[in-house]
Amino acid sequence: MKQRDISFLDLKSVTELHGDEIRSAINKVVDSGWYLHGECTRQFEEDFAKYIGTKYCIGVGNGLEALSLILRAYKELGKLKDGDEVIVPANTFIASVLAITENNLIPVFAEPRLDTLVIDDSAVEALITERTRAIMIVHLYGRCSYTTRIGELCNKHNLLLIEDNAQAHGCRSNSSSHRSISENDSSFFIPHSSFPRTGSLGHAAGHSFYPGKNLGAMGDGGAVTTDDLELAEAIRSLGNYGSSAKYVYKYKGENSRLDELQAAVLDVKLRHLDEDNARRQQIAAHYYDNISNPHVTLPVRLPDANNVYHIFPVLCEERDKLQSFLKERGIQTLIHYPVAPHQQECYKEYSHLSLPVTERIHREELSLPMSPSLTIDDAKYVAECINEFML
Numbered sequence: 183m184k185q186r187d188i189s190f191l192d193l194k195s196v197t198e199l200h201g202d203e204i205r206s207a208i209n210k211v212v213d214s215g216w217y218l219h220g221e222c223t224r225q226f227e228e229d230f231a232k233y234i235g236t237k238y239c240i241g242v243g244n245g246l247e248a249l250s251l252i253l254r255a256y257k258e259l260g261k262l263k264d265g266d267e268v269i270v271p272a273n274t275f276i277a278s279v280l281a282i283t284e285n286n287l288i289p290v291f292a293e294p295r296l297d298t299l300v301i302d303d304s305a306v307e308a309l310i311t312e313r314t315r316a317i318m319i320v321h322l323y324g325r326c327s328y329t330t331r332i333g334e335l336c337n338k339h340n341l342l343l344i345e346d347n348a349q350a351h352g353c354r355s356n357s358s359s360h361r362s363i364s365e366n367d368s369s370f371f372i373p374h375s376s377f378p379r380t381g382s383l384g385h386a387a388g389h390s391f392y393p394g395k396n397l398g399a400m401g402d403g404g405a406v407t408t409d410d411l412e413l414a415e416a417i418r419s420l421g422n423y424g425s426s427a428k429y430v431y432k433y434k435g436e437n438s439r440l441d442e443l444q445a446a447v448l449d450v451k452l453r454h455l456d457e458d459n460a461r462r463q464q465i466a467a468h469y470y471d472n473i474s475n476p477h478v479t480l481p482v483r484l485p486d487a488n489n490v491y492h493i494f495p496v497l498c499e500e501r502d503k504l505q506s507f508l509k510e511r512g513i514q515t516l517i518h519y520p521v522a523p524h525q526q527e528c529y530k531e532y533s534h535l536s537l538p539v540t541e542r543i544h545r546e547e548l549s550l551p552m553s554p555s556l557t558i559d560d561a562k563y564v565a566e567c568i569n570e571f572m573l
């Protein structure tokens with residue numbers, strides 16, 4: 183087998199997939215002389231809301247601010263208060279937890295399932311107390327983590343359901359408990375299914391457009407999607423210094439906005455998101471069909487609609503050896519993530535917690551190369567190298 187050089191994610195080649203359209207969109211913004219709060223942002227918000235299947239989309243500065251503004255707005259609206267508990271998967275990226283703690287709310291860590299790597303819905307009910315007010319589900323790695331049971335728990339206990347959709351743009355839920363979105367006016371986005379998209383399943387969702395995401399900007403960007411007008415208005419105001427009208431301040435707000443350049447780039451990439459995700463699904467299918475090393479465990483395979491493969495994680499007891507073995511063969515892998523939030527220095531107050539499934543995932547997880555610019559030959563080489571790995 184001839185050695186190849188495969189990076190984990192080659193952002194330059196991902197950009198080049200739609201390079202001409204992106205450059206032309208950027209040039210239009212440059213020539214317009216209008217860089218914030220303009221037509222590109224308005225248009226992207228409209229297109230993204232339509233794509234996700236919600237009434238409202240508010241562009242914000244990044245994914246952390248999207249999540250944090252949702253919680254802050256609920257506090258301003260009297261639906262959350264200091265000390266309320268928010269259930270969150272323990273193996274999420276730190277930002278989900280930061281959004282909770284920076285609002286003086288208490289994160290309650292739920293274990294994930296070892297086979298799906300997302301929140302274990304059977305572990306959630308036992309965590310609900312009289313102070314629980316919300317569940318934040320995280321569609322980690324691009325995998326839909328919503329289940330009927332989670333929806334039912336939220337209804338039964340009157341909890342807010344917040345989605346962290348940073349890693350799952352374009353993913354859908356096939357849970358039968360959910361409404362279908364109206365697709366009359368969205369044929370542009372080739373909706374081959376009537377299943378609702380992640381980002382439209384709960385009361386509100388936070389999205390990140392960090393460059394490496396499935397829908398990635400060329401810098402920072404984020405958005406909130408929701409059907410709740412009151413919440414949407416509060417978030418728009420909070421992200422604009424708390425302003426309700428020009429120079430009138432209802433809240434002590436902050437500055438969190440999506441700029442025109444990022445919005446223009448995102449609108450181009452949104453048009454290609456389904457095709458880019460389909461490419462990721464082809465690469466993933468190759469991994470699933472061809473990786474057969476008994477020392478390497480692949481997460482349970484979901485129908486394509488329910489996984490947009492932001493990251494392709496595998497588990498291996500000798501994760502570090504596997505990573506070096508692949509590196510020697512020219513394959514770059516990453517770890518998402520080496521240390522769980524409750525074991526981070528900044529969360530010392532949670533270091534006593536024992537979360538064995540989470541801790542095992544953090545010890546064993548390795549992320550294989552995955553992007554829409556990867557070729558099937560690349561995926562073939564990765565699978566062959568993994569199959570050669572021996573302990």
Ligand SMILES: Cc1ncc(COP(=O)(O)O)c(C=O)c1O
Nearest residue numbers: 244245246275277278348390392
């Ligand atoms: C699951 C998850 N939540 C939140 C974020 C935060 O997004 P951002 O980097 O745009 O602040 C990220 C990504 O970085 C993420 O992966």
